[in-house]
Amino acid sequence: MPTITWSSLLTSAPPDPFREINDPGCQQLVGYRTQMDTRAGSCEVTLDLQPQHQNRIGVLHGGIVATLLDVVCGNTASAFFDRESHPNLVTVSLNISYVAAARSGPVIATAKATGGGRSIAYVNGELRDEDGALLATATGIFKRVRG
Incomplete structure (x- = not known):
């Protein structure tokens, strides 16, 4: 397979592989930021913790942890199928292990696809x-859906 290198002699810059994902609904409600790296097929979700993200004992709520991991794993699964078109999918299974608590500052979720086929991805x-x-880990199974 040939290697393509971006030349400094070209007049335009190479395409930026980073793309912000802006979804209505949950992203707007919770306030996280989602960034895709289309070149690597990876995703990063960042949340700056606010009081509304805490549970009654003052740490990051487990439901918010699950949401962030579902978003990052789902977007990574979508990139597994097609890095450019961002196909639709649904979560089949998401297992979370809570390791430590966060009280303040930003938290960052990352994910990696570990395998899959034409319609299923493991992340x-x-x-x-x-x-x-480390605050939490997740393993997920995601199914590509048409439409």
């Missing part, structure tokens, strides 16, 4: 705090 995700401490 592992992690949620970390701004210092890189």
Whole structure:
């Protein structure tokens, strides 16, 4: 397979592989930011923690953790199928292990597709705090849907 290198002699810059994903609904309600790297097929979801994200003992609510991991794993699964068209899919299964609690600062979710086929993708995700401490892990199965 030939290697394509972007030449400094070209007049335009190489295409930016990073793309913001803006979904109505849940993203607007929770306030996270989603960025796709179409070149690598990866996704990063970031949330700056606010009081409304905390549970009654003052730490990041487990439901918000699950939401962030579902979003990052789902977008990564979508990129597994097609990095450019961002096909629709549904979550078949999402298992989460809660490791530590976060009280403040940004949290960052990342994921990696580990396999799959024409309509199913398997993805592992992690949620970390701004210092890189692991907060939660996830394993998910996602199904591509038409339409």
